[in-house]
Amino acid sequence: MVQKGGIGMVEQFMYFWLLWLLVIVVFFFINNDSLQRGSLVTILLIIACTDIAMALDYFIIHMNVLFVIIYGLFFYARTRRPFFTALYTFICALFYCGIRLWEKTTPVLFVIPSFFFIPFCIIILLHFLCTSLSERLAVTFVSVTLGYMMYTFILFSYNVHNELGEYKLFIHLAIIVLVLFMTHLLKRFFTYIRYIYVKIMTEHSL
Helix, strand or coil: CCCCCCCCHHHHHHHHHHHHHHHHHHHHHCCCHHHHHHHHHHHHHHHHCCCCEEEECCEEEEHHHHHHHHHHHHHHCCCCCHHHHHHHHHHHHHHHHHHHHHHHHCHHHCCCCHHHHHHHHHHHHHHHHCCCHHHHHHHHHHHHHHHHHHHHHHHHHCCCCCEECCHHHHHHHHHHHHHHHHHHHHHHHHHHHHHHHHHHHHHHHC
């Protein structure tokens, strides 16, 4: 077993805080029993396996990355447009890899902290490409993880980085998922308010 090292306390705090926040959101706001159980088990496995990794020569792979990919494939099975979902995943993976490399080479250009800037850019891209929450979640989990793997392998080829599974990946994923889920809930809430308003106005006009 290999443990993570050299990680700032801020990243570690955000990692655990956001994952436990996701546990609360999933427990109280997801009504589908199978989806709720699967999501809770996945998040708890990610938390439990935070410091569990395997070493392949000089390269270290953390187990929680594998759980994210498996969970993302679960959403892939629920999508109705597999070709377009795969295409959007490829686009977002390249985008995430590119923006992480940009952050690595010229961090001074990031006026907004990358913890918020990178997820914000991914969320905007997802809203342009995808049509449903399930599709956005499928693309998010797989594309961000694949983009991160591409980014890590590029750094590894230059002997800059040798770990697959840093905290920042999960921070980005958690922020994206939380914002997507809250946006979905707000849209449903305003749709319901609009329905009530139209119903009241229709009854008054009769």
